[in-house]
Amino acid sequence: MPNRAKLIQLVHIGAAKLFGGDEDARRDWQFAVSGRGGRPGQRSCSDMSNDQLEDLVAELRAKGALDKRSPRRAGRKPFSRSQYLAKVAAQLADMGLPWSYAESIAWRLSGGKGLQPGSQPGVKRLDWLKGERHWRNLVAALDYEQKKRSYMASITDMLKNLGEDLAYVDTLVPANKRGSKWQRDLKWLKAIDGQLAEKVHEAKAAAVELRQC
Numbered sequence: 001m002p003n004r005a006k007l008i009q010l011v012h013i014g015a016a017k018l019f020g021g022d023e024d025a026r027r028d029w030q031f032a033v034s035g036r037g038g039r040p041g042q043r044s045c046s047d048m049s050n051d052q053l054e055d056l057v058a059e060l061r062a063k064g065a066l067d068k069r070s071p072r073r074a075g076r077k078p079f080s081r082s083q084y085l086a087k088v089a090a091q092l093a094d095m096g097l098p099w100s101y102a103e104s105i106a107w108r109l110s111g112g113k114g115l116q117p118g119s120q121p122g123v124k125r126l127d128w129l130k131g132e133r134h135w136r137n138l139v140a141a142l143d144y145e146q147k148k149r150s151y152m153a154s155i156t157d158m159l160k161n162l163g164e165d166l167a168y169v170d171t172l173v174p175a176n177k178r179g180s181k182w183q184r185d186l187k188w189l190k191a192i193d194g195q196l197a198e199k200v201h202e203a204k205a206a207a208v209e210l211r212q213c
Helices: 004-019 023-034 050-062 082-095 099-109 132-162 166-171 186-212
Strands: none
Touching: 004 023, 004 050, 004 082, 023 050, 023 082, 082 099, 082 132, 099 132, 132 166, 132 186
């Protein structure tokens, strides 16, 4: 069994390959992995137990980040999940979401329906996600969710400025988009954001005009 110093060295080597210079993504990943099994997660290797460090090393080996073997086919750049994993980590951190959220998307992207006879069960862990196409789709799905949340935050803030609540949006959308439906539609979120921005601008202009009277 490697000693503690060796374990930390392996984590640093593998994490550098996996996340490059993205320190926040690396520490978010360390916190998530070291916190499995009900243990308190740690963002720094120096605060981890040897068991937690061994879990990190095992995770890095599973992801190929500590694999020194050369590609089987010379001249062909092998597919690497590292760049996608780093991107996913950053996206989840930005939205304050756990890794299980990305895993639920990966499950669906890899055919996870699991209810119909003969259907393929989707992968339940990102470690098992194969193929660049699935990783691209995962990043795209998280990007879509990021945009929705960004518009929703902007809309909520503008409604507050207007002295309105979410129910006010129902007056701006067709009947089939009322309730929570518009909140799941990026196209409508963008349109509503634009409409509210105009109303905020008009309200500010009216306030200025009133003060000048």
